[in-house]
Amino acid sequence: MKGIHSVLAAFTLLAFVFSFASASDPGPLQDFCVAVKDMKDGVFVNGKICKDPKLAVADDFFFSGLNKAGNISNPNGFSVTPVAVDQIPGLNTLGISLARIDYAPYGLNPPHTHPRGTDILLVVQGTLYVGFVTSIPDYRLFTKILNPGDVFVFPVGLIHFQFNIGKSEAVAFGGLSSQNAGVIAIANAVFGSTPPINPDVLAKAFQLDKDVVKDLQSRF
Known part of the structure; x- marks a missing residue:
């Protein structure tokens, strides 16, 4: 099973990279930006201040740990291990991030939104019932049962969820079209x-x- 996870995880990473290679963050990367007249009272927005390229090292583009399960001993029975710009500084301005989601038996990633990014989910273990709801005027619900190897997309900003309907733990990897999609x-x-x-x-x-x-x- 570990070998399958490694292969699928590698495939997922490559697929996300190629899918979002031309992606960018056209909108704000924070919840709000209050204007100020004096620059000394201001902060840098829409990303992070960049390191001098001459000082960049390989570790700026590296993260280790997605092979480890997250802590699912909480009321909802799920855990998210993010790999965004805070974990890989080199993601800054690249418009992409990744996450591992672990689910306890009947664990739930409750209804939520990512205001700044589309979410694409790949299941590698277990069976998930997933869905999203459209906006006004219809509030249409789209749902699907996903098994290992299945992929589902949650459009940017829409409420969505994942529910482990199996009796064993489940694992999925999600890719987001933002370095900081927000939750x-x-x-x-x-x-x-x-x-x-x-x-x-x-x-x-x-x-x-x-x-x-x-x-x-x-x-x-």
Whole structure:
């Protein structure tokens, strides 16, 4: 199985590189950028400050560890090991990143979005039920059951999820068309924001009793 994982992982990396070779980050790489008049109060945006090319070394383009399973002992039973610009500085400006996702039996990568990148997923172990929902006006749900070797694409910005429907652990690799695609976990953002959203707002939005909303907020 380890040999198969290595071959598939290598294939995945090559496929992502060729698929996104011409990719770039046309939009912002942070949630917001407040304008300032004085440069000394400002920060560099849309990427990171570049190292002098003469000082670059091979380790700037290297990461080791995707052969190791992540910690899935959490309520949702999943773990993400990212390989983005923070892990490989050489990814800066290249518009691509990678992640390993581990799932416990019946583990869930809950509904979330990547506001700055399309996500392409390759399953290498286990069976996943995956899907995404389109935007207004239809809110169409697209779902598929994936087995080892299957690939599924989640378009940029759309809510999506992965659920391990098997009795054993599952592993997948995801490629993203951004060096920093961002993640918004829907439940955490809505019920776990700091400070909390007014329960009256959420009660009306979700058509729930206010006490139910408060209970949900306490869980996040």
